[in-house]
Amino acid sequence: MDNAKRYVASVYAVSHQVDLALLKVEEAPFMEGVKPLAFGSVPQMEEKIVVYGYPMGGSTLSATSGVVSRVEHHTYAHSGESFLAVQVDAAVNPRNSGGPALSQGKIVGVVMQSISTSQNIGYLVPVDLVKHFIKDMQDGHYDGMADIGLSTQKLENPAMRRYYGFDENTTGKLINKVTYHPSLRSKIQEGDILTAVNGHTIQNDGTVEFRQEEYTYFHYIIDKYQMGESVRLDIIRDTKPLQIQATLRYTPDDMYLVKTTRYDTMPSYFVYGSYIFSPLTRNLIRSSKKNRLALSHLASQWQEEDKEEVVVLLKVLASDMSRGDHNFGMWAIDTLNGKSFKNFREFYERVHNNTEPYLLLEDTQGIKLIIDPKEAKAEQKKVLKKYNIEFPTSIELRKGSN
Numbered sequence: 001m002d003n004a005k006r007y008v009a010s011v012y013a014v015s016h017q018v019d020l021a022l023l024k025v026e027e028a029p030f031m032e033g034v035k036p037l038a039f040g041s042v043p044q045m046e047e048k049i050v051v052y053g054y055p056m057g058g059s060t061l062s063a064t065s066g067v068v069s070r071v072e073h074h075t076y077a078h079s080g081e082s083f084l085a086v087q088v089d090a091a092v093n094p095r096n097s098g099g100p101a102l103s104q105g106k107i108v109g110v111v112m113q114s115i116s117t118s119q120n121i122g123y124l125v126p127v128d129l130v131k132h133f134i135k136d137m138q139d140g141h142y143d144g145m146a147d148i149g150l151s152t153q154k155l156e157n158p159a160m161r162r163y164y165g166f167d168e169n170t171t172g173k174l175i176n177k178v179t180y181h182p183s184l185r186s187k188i189q190e191g192d193i194l195t196a197v198n199g200h201t202i203q204n205d206g207t208v209e210f211r212q213e214e215y216t217y218f219h220y221i222i223d224k225y226q227m228g229e230s231v232r233l234d235i236i237r238d239t240k241p242l243q244i245q246a247t248l249r250y251t252p253d254d255m256y257l258v259k260t261t262r263y264d265t266m267p268s269y270f271v272y273g274s275y276i277f278s279p280l281t282r283n284l285i286r287s288s289k290k291n292r293l294a295l296s297h298l299a300s301q302w303q304e305e306d307k308e309e310v311v312v313l314l315k316v317l318a319s320d321m322s323r324g325d326h327n328f329g330m331w332a333i334d335t336l337n338g339k340s341f342k343n344f345r346e347f348y349e350r351v352h353n354n355t356e357p358y359l360l361l362e363d364t365q366g367i368k369l370i371i372d373p374k375e376a377k378a379e380q381k382k383v384l385k386k387y388n389i390e391f392p393t394s395i396e397l398r399k400g401s402n
Helices: 127-139 158-163 219-223 282-287 292-299 344-352 373-386 395-401
Strands: 009-015 020-025 048-053 062-075 082-088 100-103 106-114 122-126 150-154 173-178 193-197 207-211 214-217 230-237 240-247 270-272 275-279 311-316 331-333 359-362 368-371
Touching: 009 127, 020 127, 048 106, 062 214, 082 106, 082 127, 082 219, 106 127, 122 127, 127 219, 207 219, 214 219, 270 344, 270 373, 275 344, 282 292, 292 331, 368 373
Parallel strands: none
Antiparallel strands: 009 020, 048 062, 048 100, 062 082, 082 122, 100 106, 106 122, 150 173, 173 193, 193 230, 207 214, 230 240, 270 275, 275 311, 311 331, 359 368
16 A cells, blocks of 8 residues: 555454554555565574654654564563563664564564663564454454463572472472463362473473473463463372363453453442542552552462452442541452452442441451441431532442433
8 A cells, every 4th residue: 555544443352461452444545555474483593673653753754673582471461461472672662562573574573662761672462462462352352362270480490400309300380379260270289299391391480491492481381372262281199290281261350369451441449438449450550659468469369269359448438427537548449348259249249238237347457447337328318519529439339220
């Protein structure tokens, strides 16, 4: 296509996990005479690449060249999750994100982020994850990147290796936690040693050789598979080798007490008198310095069968009923009237269906906050008007109460 006409595109799908999106252009002429670029493979170290995009400094297409510096797991800034990434020394600037990186005329990655305090350190989403996303969307539904639900630790310490009866030729990682979800709970036990995934030997530092003499985190093998597919896990239990099949069914959001960073969704909340409650999210943790250490620890914890979500007292609004409680904020609640609750929805329903004369909120340290339901109901309209709050609950709670 050789013209400057602009076409309207709509968002077809988004993967916040790996910082990618698919766009759709409805106008038929858009693809006329266009020869699509082919996909290549994950580039080699020192391989020359060219990065395209529309970064700051101009309005026309920009091309910058460089070489591949590293290929390893890296934290994706958009989601906070860790996946394989390609580090390049080509200039990557603001608004470069989403542009293709080419090597020998083929796409080897998509620009996603850079380190602003460094000189020419940028990162690409490797082509393997791009193809995974496209294949995932072939049925019109995005499933996401799977998590097998295992917490593991390195087996590099000599004393630990002797304790588990490892010789010098045996490598792997100790499984110290298994999620409560049933996909693996019945097959794997805490204390098992994970030695290989689909035949790829796991080293004592948790890496696998994904190319000759190149290593990265073993989850790279799992990330190559779609939700619903299975991977083979080699384990050692009581010095005996075993093989099991693990079906990929869950994402990290199904595993952790605090969901991954949210985009394109409105926050959940409800106002009760002068008190605002919300489920704890990573967005909240990142936006506030209050209690950040304790809340960040909760974000690393897994769900249990009777606990799926953390609820926080987000803020206390000034009123006659809240005197003395203004120091509470971003406060994680453990029990309501002496009983735990599974998630935010259950907490909300128990608060609004309460028949006790008081609501007793308590955290894990025994710190208490008491609310008088009669005062809360009497103050509600006045507080909402004073602080210009249109609705006392978020939209999903309003829908659920109809």
